[in-house]
Amino acid sequence: MVQAEATTKVGKSSPLSAQVEVACGGDLELIIGEEGVQVKLLVSSTILKLASPVFAVLLGPNFKEGHDSAPTAGLPKSVCLPDDDPEAMLWVCQILHYVRKEPMKADLALLGKIATHCDKYDLAYALGPWAEYRLQVVECHTMEESLSLLYCAIMLANNKAFHKSTKYLVLHVARLTPLAMLAIIQDYKLDGQLLASIEAKKEQSIRCFQLRVESIISMITAPIIPQKETRQHTMLLLRRANFWPVSSLGSHASLHDLINDARAIVGCAGSRECWCDSVEAEKTINVAADKALVRADGLCLTCYKEGAMSRNQGNCLARDARECLGIQTEGLDEHGM
Structure with missing residues (x-):
């Protein structure tokens, strides 16, 4: 042996x-x-x-x-x-018998296989401490990595990884088409209702930013000292970044990219003396970005499993401030914006 x-x-x-x-x-x-x-x-x-x-x-x-x-x-x-x-069962058995000594590499493919067997044999509780340690060091840099982590989080019943992966999808991934959602459901074995909840959260966050950026666009399009060349240049920047007309805002970009583009436009337009008050404009865009980022929170695994999101009861069973994870959410107004 x-x-x-x-x-x-x-x-x-x-x-x-x-x-x-x-x-x-x-x-x-x-x-x-x-x-x-x-x-x-x-x-x-x-x-x-x-x-x-x-x-x-x-x-x-x-x-x-x-x-x-x-x-x-x-x-x-x-x-x-x-x-x-x-390979996955070798890992599972060695973890259960406390004989696995060498560290595991950040291999989401292997982690996904282990998660599948964990779900098959109802080992979420037994593997809980190991999963907590392993999942907290996994980083999400792409949509594929976040979807793989999301699958592992569900199979291993890990709330923090679920929150981290869904937050990445809300903040860093552009709106998904129905065809793209169907492909994700098939490739990653995820629930369609969960993807719909992520898209709804994403839509709320972008809409929050969209409402606040309208006032910024009015500052660009109505400068105190109109200069035709500067005005045309600014409007071109807005069109390229899908900021104008306002109805196109966020149609082809993630919230993270929208915020970065907005800040870049503020800087470029301000340098060409297009702003009526560049300091106020920068303050406005930063406030809009901060409010939108608060809205772009991850989802709660407990709420997902209890079906709270599908019953339109909000994202957290506590109905408030993500108490399921002990993560306080501040800065929301009475409309959650």
């Missing part, structure tokens, strides 16, 4: 049968994967049954696996799990 501390690679290039002793003196052998790419894990059935309600039933007297896994001539019991991923 190979000791649990050893690094065991499982994949298409692996030998026909790899063996890993996860639990010294274990009484159960899990045969993971299809023939040709299998790995055999020697584990403790007691630990698996305590950690997983699914394994507790599966290895009980009422299921075929429980009967077929009866020990023979002092050998450990054996259970075949051909549909499971060998």
